[in-house]
Amino acid sequence: DVQLLESGGGLVQPGGSLRLSCSASGFTFRHYAMTWVRQASGKGLEWVSAISASGASTHYAESVQGRLTISRDNSGHTTYLQMNSLRADDTAIYYCAKTVTRGVIPRGYLEDWGRGTLVIVSS
Amino acid sequence: EVLLTQSPGTLSLSPGESATLSCRASHRIDNSFAWYQQKPGQPPRLLISGASTRATGTPDRFSGSGSGTIFTLTISRLEPEDFAVYYCQQYEKSQGSFGRGTKLEI
Numbered sequence: 001d002v003q004l005l006e007s008g009g010g011l012v013q014p015g016g017s018l019r020l021s022c023s024a025s026g027f028t029f030r031h032y033a034m035t036w037v038r039q040a041s042g043k044g045l046e047w048v049s050a051i052s053a054s055g056a057s058t059h060y061a062e063s064v065q066g067r068l069t070i071s072r073d074n075s076g077h078t079t080y081l082q083m084n085s086l087r088a089d090d091t092a093i094y095y096c097a098k099t100v101t102r103g104v105i106p107r108g109y110l111e112d113w114g115r116g117t118l119v120i121v122s123s
Numbered sequence: 124e125v126l127l128t129q130s131p132g133t134l135s136l137s138p139g140e141s142a143t144l145s146c147r148a149s150h151r152i153d154n155s156f157a158w159y160q161q162k163p164g165q166p167p168r169l170l171i172s173g174a175s176t177r178a179t180g181t182p183d184r185f186s187g188s189g190s191g192t193i194f195t196l197t198i199s200r201l202e203p204e205d206f207a208v209y210y211c212q213q214y215e216k217s218q219g220s221f222g223r224g225t226k227l228e229i
Binding site for chain 2 (some may be wrong): 037050105
């Protein structure tokens with residue numbers, strides 16, 4: 001079975017940093033793109049960032065461009081989201097998702113999801 | 124950025140009835156379109172990809188259709204477990220995007 005386990009969330013002050021991790025198992029990790037999606041409490045889903053299977057291609061939502069960085073370690077089956085210059089509106093549950101694409105560009109549907117990790121940005 | 128507008132925001136129905144959920148895209152997109160179901164306290168679950176292909180485990184009472192700018196999720200013969208929030212997603216563009224969701228309530 002596919003398992004995705006996010007970690008690294010917590011309480012951080014505005015302007016601070018966090019690094020989220022998503023540990024994957026149950027599938028051939030290096031064959032799939034990965035996507036981060038976030039959800040503020042009581043709100044809808046927001047697509048955040050995606051990375052290709054090789055890690056060579058990344059995409060970001062305009063709201064996080066320049067502040068968040070996605071990366072992956074295929075040997076360690078882990079995807080990361082480095083979050084800098086955090087703001088109150090970054091407060092959300094962050095989900096990682098196994099992404100099925102048609103090519104090397106990390107555009108695709110989200111076939112499996114983790115349970116998420118909560119990030120709270122507050123002083 | 125492709126904006127997705129879901130309607131209605133809330134749909135009140137009873138078990139056994141049929142539901143029609145819509146999603147309108149701000150730009151024409153191909154069939155790179157998906158639907159997800161989310162229940163309280165759970166992550167979203169993929170229902171439909173490619174606008175009309177049911178994911179593994181999706182009951183056949185769920186069907187997706189549409190093209191261009193209008194996409195539809197139809198749920199026939201509603202079961203109690205179908206009452207949840209449904210999101211549409213486009214993945215044609217490099218920046219993916221979701222609709223704001225339709226809450227299907229009893």
